[in-house]
Amino acid sequence: MSLFPLSILKGSQFHDQPKPMNASLSSDERGKRILVDHVEDRLSKLPDSVLGKILGTMSTEEAVKTSVLSKRWKSVWKRVPFLHFDMLVDMNKMTPLAPETITQVINRHNDHLEGCSIVHYAHLCQDSVLETWIRLLTLEKQTNAIALSNRHGNGTGTNQLRLSPEIFSHPRLKTLFLYRYDFKFAHDFKNCYNLKILKLEKIHAEVDVFNRIIASCPSLKVLVLHRVVWRIKKACLKIHNNNLKLLHVSCIDVDCIEVNAPLLDIFSIYCTHFARKANFIIKAPRPLHHNGFLDLAEFNMRYNISRQSRERKYIAHEFVISRDANYLKRLRSLSVFVDVMNSKQVELLRQILVAWNGILGDLNILFEDTNASKEEGESSIGGIQNKKWEEGKVFPNADFRVETVCMLNFSGSNKAQFALASRFITQGTVTKKMMFMTSSYPQEVKLNTEAAVAKLMKLPKGNENLNIGYF
Known part of the structure; x- marks a missing residue:
């Protein structure tokens, strides 16, 4: 189940009444x-x-x-625990779900609400109606997660969201999804220290408004700006947050993006017509910004699995593998930093690959130095992990495919890394190329790695057209 399980909720229509119990x-x-x-x-x-x-x-x-x-x-x-309303039109009666019905159902609910999603028509729900729902859900129902979706928004200024200041600042509200609205001001988000997850999709606003919204939510751990639009291109999107774990930005014609997030573990960008790559500034952990590994590229996700696995709660990971992260299918490549001697990290890697739910273009793997990453009390993990690799239980046949895999610091002497590479080859997971970087290694290490690659080339291929090599 996702953090805000919209995926398990179906469209809500109240038109078809159940057959009477005494009917023939x-x-x-x-x-x-x-x-x-x-x-x-x-x-x-x-x-x-x-x-x-x-x-x-x-x-x-x-x-x-x-x-x-x-x-x-x-x-x-x-x-x-969850309510979901969708103003879908009944094709037989052509009668939309009335706003009053939604208000009535929310009022009649008499327990704590984990979450509520409302898909509405703009012409039927003015700002006063939306504000009534939000106040009912936050002040009376203590709702943790709210999703509001404007079904017929067109981004021309006719769907501007005008709400009272600080309306999203209730301390119990942790997750907020907004879809297809126009923002002229950011006062709705004033003092939103409560929000942990914010997803803004197809939102029209000037860059300065987005900057004020982000600055008003300093506790965010997950921030998604998906397919957002602004008119003034000569501006810089500034994302400064000391708690952020996951960041996704998707936009058109952006002049500058400045990110300062010391705890960032997962980052993706999907920006067309990016003005100049020199205008992209990111201050984040080294594995997210490693020379030769995570250079700025469109449609790419970078994931520091090693850091995320040390968290007590995998809030960023759980979000990105849920259907709430519906932007995954638009991304072309994934770059990960992982210790394959750690079973917890291998499982997180497996989950993210399966969550892609399609053919991934490129998978870049940077292996963590096991000895350097081993924490106190972890001394037995290596032996247990090796046994699991040998038994074939860590990475079973998976439901994903990737066109190209690059292992950037592959060690020929590391049995777990060799096992992972061999499984990708023999299971047919990789469809086009499997590449290993050896050019930056000292001569002795380079020869050892190339010998290991030669052994991999002799393995039976799950895909006959697979090309294996090193660079």
Whole structure:
């Protein structure tokens, strides 16, 4: 489940009412009813808290409909942890979900809400309506996560979001997604020390407004600016944050980007018509800005797995492998810094590759020095990890494919690195090229690595057209 599991919530429509319990049924339907009643009876014995979590995996429409099943079920839906509303038009009745219905359902919910998402039509929901929903969710329901999506926004200034100052600053609100709005001011975000995750998608605003929004949210750990637009190109987007773990920026015609984030572990950029690469300034951990490894390139994600694995909570990792990070499919390459002798880091690597859900263009791997990274109490990890590599349990057949893999500091004497490379080759994971950098090594190390690459070339290939070499 993602941090804000929009992916498990379906569209919510309240138009189709359930068939009355006393309606005439065929013999086949009566048999099915007996089975359903039996299952219902078993479910009804569960505590309300458990039933609320079960209904929380359903759309709000489906959850509310369960209130007609029996007296036992009348109020169960009011304890679901997530609500999702979508003003999709019923194609038969052409009747959109009314804003009043959404307000009513939120009011009737009588438990703590983990999250609420609302997809609305701009012409039906003025700023006062949106503000009512936000205040209901934050002040009364203590909601942790809110997603607001403007279905028919066009970025011409007609969908400007005008809300009261500090409306997003409630201390319980941790996650905020906003989609397809125009921002003229940043006062909505004033004093947002509470926000940990902020995703702004298809937002139109001047660069200075974005800068003020970012500066107003100093506690952010995840910041996503996806397909954002501004009119004045001669400006610098400034992202200065001492807590940021994940940053994604996607925009058009940006003149300058300045990033200062000492704790940044995951960074990606998708900027077309970037004015000059010299205007991109990033102050972040060394593995995110390593000479010859992570030079500025469009459509590339850099991920310091080694640093992220040391966190108590993988908030950045969990976000990027969730469907909430829907920008992954637009990225062409992934560069990782990882210790393959550490089983925790190998698992994080596997998860991020599987999350790509498609053919990745390039995968660049920079291996961490195991001896240098080993922490106190970790002395046994190496032996356990080697055993797992030998048993083939660490990296099973995976559901991902990559066109080109480059191992930039591959060590021919490291059994775990050799095992990872061999699995990529024999499983058919790599479709075009597998490359190993040896040019920067001392002569003795270079010869040792090239000998290991020669052994890899002799392995049976999962893809006959795979080209293996070094540079």
